[in-house]
Amino acid sequence: MLEDENKLVERAKDGKVQAFGLLYEHYLPKIYRFVLLKVSHREEAEDLTHQVFLKAWENIEQYEFKGYSFGSWLYQIARNVTIDYYRDRTPREVSLEALAIELPSETDPLDGVQKKLDWSKLVKALKELKEVEREVLIMRFVDDLSIKDVADAIGKTEGAIKLIQHRAIKSLKKYFET
Amino acid sequence: MNEKELIEKLKTLQAIEPGPEFAESLKLTILQTPKRRMGGFGMPVNILYQSLNFGLAMTLTAVFILIVISGITGSLRNQILTRALGVEILNQNTALSQHIDQQLSDAQYLNTVAEKTNLALKEASTKGLGHINPLILEKEAGNLNFKDPVNTNIDVLLDKAL
Numbered sequence: 001m002l003e004d005e006n007k008l009v010e011r012a013k014d015g016k017v018q019a020f021g022l023l024y025e026h027y028l029p030k031i032y033r034f035v036l037l038k039v040s041h042r043e044e045a046e047d048l049t050h051q052v053f054l055k056a057w058e059n060i061e062q063y064e065f066k067g068y069s070f071g072s073w074l075y076q077i078a079r080n081v082t083i084d085y086y087r088d089r090t091p092r093e094v095s096l097e098a099l100a101i102e103l104p105s106e107t108d109p110l111d112g113v114q115k116k117l118d119w120s121k122l123v124k125a126l127k128e129l130k131e132v133e134r135e136v137l138i139m140r141f142v143d144d145l146s147i148k149d150v151a152d153a154i155g156k157t158e159g160a161i162k163l164i165q166h167r168a169i170k171s172l173k174k175y176f177e178t
Numbered sequence: 179m180n181e182k183e184l185i186e187k188l189k190t191l192q193a194i195e196p197g198p199e200f201a202e203s204l205k206l207t208i209l210q211t212p213k214r215r216m217g218g219f220g221m222p223v224n225i226l227y228q229s230l231n232f233g234l235a236m237t238l239t240a241v242f243i244l245i246v247i248s249g250i251t252g253s254l255r256n257q258i259l260t261r262a263l264g265v266e267i268l269n270q271n272t273a274l275s276q277h278i279d280q281q282l283s284d285a286q287y288l289n290t291v292a293e294k295t296n297l298a299l300k301e302a303s304t305k306g307l308g309h310i311n312p313l314i315l316e317k318e319a320g321n322l323n324f325k326d327p328v329n330t331n332i333d334v335l336l337d338k339a340l
Contacts, residue, residue, distance in 0.1 A: 017209045024205055032196040046200050053208050115190070122187060141188035169181055176179050 068152035133168035
């Protein structure tokens with residue numbers, strides 16, 4: 001969670017663009033990763049990320065700190081946006097070209113190629129999981145969210161999230177063993 | 179691959195980042211978008227304004243139509259309606275009274291016929307043929323030929339029928 005996040009949210013609610021800008025900068029990479037790993041296509045991930053932040057900006061007055069963080073609220077929006085996206089089409093195959101993941105500029109080119117291949121395999125493995133299992137793993141280990149934040153974003157209890165996480169790792173392990 | 183290695187592998191995906199150009203252009207686009215202001219009951223001001231505007235427009239249109247129908251042309255409309263309705267009601271009244279008169283006349287006729295029939299039946303049941311005018315009986319009796327019961331008229335009629 002961002003330092004003084006609640007204050008920033010309050011200022012953003014008052015229409016302070018800079019405050020929302022700071023929230024955006026903090027959460028953009030996380031939300032983008034979450035969406036990209038769900039849709040497996042860079043351009044579509046960018047469009048959907050755009051929608052998430054636009055909805056958040058337009059409806060920020062509706063967010064009230066009732067025990068769950070602004071981040072969890074953003075993930076709720078991201079989940080709804082991707083659910084709407086899948087309502088109209090079937091999930092696509094994962095490919096390196098479609099993912100078009102950009103690596104940090106300092107990455108060694110050879111390492112970069114190997115990394116991209118590994119990620120491609122990993123994304124394919126994640127695709128084999130149930131929707132909720134994939135979401136839990138991405139939020140917990142890719143975006144580093146706490147069990148509580150994941151529970152708030154998904155709308156389940158913390159116990160349920162732990163159970164889903166356990167099952168998801170087991171399934172993923174099985175996938176790499178075969 | 180054990181659980182720890184798997185989690186480490188997942189954590190490598192943290193290196194995925196949006197392109198800097200995309201991040202910057204999206205930021206500009208979003209922050210330039212006018213934020214919806216909320217009105218009462220958590221309703222965005224522009225939606226509230228639009229719905230009020232629409233409601234007002236509909237009300238004004240309805241009032242205008244009402245004025246046109248019943249206000250400005252009221253006197254003229256009343257005259258036309260009164261005349262038109264008056265003529266129509268008069269026509270209907272005439273037709274109805276004619277119909278009633280006809281019905282009454284039929285009823286009177288039927289009543290008279292019933293009375294006469296009733297009287298005739300009474301006389302027939304009490305006096306037998308006595309109620310019939312004796313002059314007519316005499317005339318009919320003259321026409322009858324009791325000696326020769328053959329009635330030639332019947333033959334003629336039978337010939338015609340065949």
